[in-house]
Amino acid sequence: MSYRRLVPIVCLLALLGAAAFYWTQPAPVQYNADIRPIFNNKCIACHGGVKQSGGFSVLFEEEAFQPAESGELAIVRGKPDESELIRRVNHADPEERMPADHDALSNDEIEKLHDWIEAGAKWETHWAYIKPDRDIEPPNMGNDWVKNGIDGFTLETLRANDLKPAPQVSREKLIRRVTLDLTGLPPTLDAVASFTTDTNPDAYEKVVDALLASPRFGERWASMWLDLARYGDSQGYQKDPRRIIWAYRDWVITALNNNMPFDQFTIEQLAGDLLPDPTTDQILATAYHRNTMSNDEGGTDDEEFRVTAVLDRVNTTFEVWQGITMSCVQCHSHPYDPFKHKEYYELYAFFNNTADADKGHEKPLLRAFSPAHRDELEKLISWFEKNCAIDVNEAEKDNPATSLVERYDRIIAISEDPDARCAKAMELPNWQERLARLKSLAPPKTPVMRELPPDSSRTSQLFDRGNWLVLADTVQPGVPASLAPMRPAYPSNRLGLAQWLVDADNPLTARVIANRFWEQIFGIGIVETLEDFGSQGAQPSHPELLDWLAVEFQFELDWDIKALLKTIVMSATYQQDSAVSPDLLEKDPANRLLARGPRYRLGAEQIRDQALAVGGLLSEKMYGPSVMPPQPAGTWQVIRNVMRWENAKNEDRYRRALYTYWRRSSPYPSMISFDTPSREFCVSRRIRTNTPLQALVVLNDTVYVEAAVGLAQRMQQEAGPTPAEQLHHGLQLALAYPPSEMQHNTLETFYNNTRAHYDQHPEAITALVPDTLSQEPATAALINAANVILNLDEFLNKP
Secondary structure, three states: OOHHHHHHHHHHHHHHHHHHHHHHOOOOOOHHHHHHHHHHHHHOOOEOOOOEHHHOOOOOHHHHOOEOOOOOEOOOOOOHHHOHHHHHHOOOOOOOOOOOOOOOOOHHHHHHHHHHHHOOOOOOOOHHHOOOOOOOOOOOOOOOOOOOHHHHHHHHHHHHOOOOOOOEOOHHHHHHHHHHHHHOOOOOHHHHHHHHHOOOOOHHHHHHHHHHHOHHHHHHHHHHHHHHOOOOOEOOOOOOOEOOOHHHHHHHHHHHHOOOOHHHHHHHHHHHHHOOOOOHHHHHHHHHHHOOOOOOOOOOOHHHHHHHHHHHHHHHHHHHHHOOOOHHHHOOOOOOOOOOHHHHHHHHHHHOOEOOOOOOOOOOEEEOOOHHHHHHHHHHHHHHHHHOOOOOOHHHHHOHHHHHHHHHHHHHHHHHOOOHHHHOHHHOOOHHHHHHHHHHOOOOEEEOOOEOOHHHOOOEEEEHHHOOOOEEEEEOOOOOOOOOOOOOOOOOOHHHHHHHHOOOOOOOHHHHHHHHHHHHHHOOOOOOOOOOOOOOOOOOOOHHHHHHHHHHHHHHOOOOHHHHHHHHHOOOOOOEOOOOOHHHHHHOOOOOOOOOOOOOEOOHHHHHHHHHHHOOOOOOOOOOOOEOOOOOOOHHHHOOOOOOOOOOOHHHHHOOHHHEOOOOOOOOHHHHOOOOOOOOOOOOOOOOOOOHHHHHHHHHOHHHHHHHHHHHHHHHHHOOOOHHHHHHHHHHHHHOOOOOHHHHHHHHHHHHHHHHHHHHOHHHOOOOOOOOOOOOHHHHHHHHHHHHHHOOHHHHEOO
């Protein structure tokens, strides 16, 4: 063989050998992927933020590489044989071996620790505290299935798991899915028919845009936010008296419908009162943190419960915007994440200077109209001013929002003690009706935040072991050192903190909030633990997708909530059919790989509102004081301070669930059955349960029985004369798509059996069928069939 032929062969063999060596080498040990889980699961309980046994902690890098109390270095970079950590995890004596009082580490875990130290023991910041790459791009998968950036990430993950996307869901199911997701209500049959027959390529996008523009949008998404705001119509604790704070709820609905950018949405709620020349609405927004509970029972210490409220504001702010479980840091440094005990009280100092003080009067109060009523009030007040010849001064013209209350008071005073100026007006038609409507819109007094003046400001001190009576070092407002620093230009108060939360350098807010919206659409977050992005929280199922969504939301969409939601629902990932094969169900039961569309049980508010909607009962009335639809008698008797529950009349009986009176010690029972929280504290995610009680509620609760009566009436009035036609129409009203033959036949059999029962027991009809309907066995049987429809799995779940 010639030398010239030998050289390429030798080179080829060398390359193959190098490749084989590369392919057979194990991946290098990574701190976040391999070492942090060992520390968190096996070591940090004794060597972390609560305990530092032997003077050794693996919570912070600087602590991990310092000498322990013995003087030994637990970790010597590059030298595992000189590292006390390796010696102790390998020790033969159970009294000396670590972890103490627990099973020994596995050989694999010990090998990882050894290799990590040998490679230099490189420390890594937890993924959530690293800024997402602003240049991140979705992978180009070269596939026609991809509709937007979300799909590139999804398809890459599916291919890595030898999976393919599901087919697109039917148009009827898609419009029901997206209408429920964006507005919390089902589509009308007209909307379904219009969409299914629209052949234009942008037909679906037009539907999405219309839903985002609907006033129902703000009501649906306010429900999510009010859980985070721990909104309630009572003060909490055992006495739990009434609190008038519904104007804040109206502010949230209005802000969402107006698509207020999320950074502004954040700043106004946390510190609207500290903005330059704040508007009435910006001050009203600060009621967010007046949703904390207060306790004016006899014998309670006002300062204790004021402090409790401030602590709750710290914990809630960091759970909602940062996904950080900060409450444990009140008593000690965080057990698992890099937040020190002192840093908690530096955050506490931001909130410790407000004027509220756990008093029964709940001052400071803002007497202001709900933003939703301002246009109507302006017209009403102007009508009275014109017809009563009242002069409006120039200052009031310059500040109409502030002056509206003063103008209102003037009209009310004149109406109660009329003089000659209004004699003519009182003779005009509709005078009394207009006056009654004006009085019904009286401005409520809403608890809000107000900063104490400098000469009355409080000194903030660290609580020794979290005890508010044992004060230690004085602290100044500040943010945790492990996160982005606060810009010097930001003030050291709530406004500065709010600005820091939405700062471009903050790594968490955009991730956390994008994940919250994703969870509401897909039923589970990319990070399942919405409340905990720390090292003990769940790992993201699609980390690059989460980073891309965060960057898109904050920088490309400029915090536009509706645009973010549109991006999600326009994706092919969202539009997949939710049907699942047994193999896929076994491989991915929770749909973490996104190989199918989202299908899960609807929330309590959606279930109630949907039943009222298909029953033709749902009121479109928006805003105003909370209402009291029927609830079981005696529900509040268990509470020491018994307020009267007065069942709402007329359309207030059928308002959206969002407007139901929310008493913290005894929330509305039928919604509690579907997992609404009490809202005594912030709740990031509702855990969906499945209990027989839920079926009993839908079958028997007053609102669902009345909805069934309404649905039966629609079935009689809108469909043909035969039971088969009526039942078919009822199923289609509820499900938005034509029922299957099996569904129809099963329901028809039930209807026939029930009708036969009423033929034999006509006395049972009057107990079910209202006087307004025909007292015939067919009517009673149809109501029973409608009741069954409202309890169908397909009705209670997203398609």
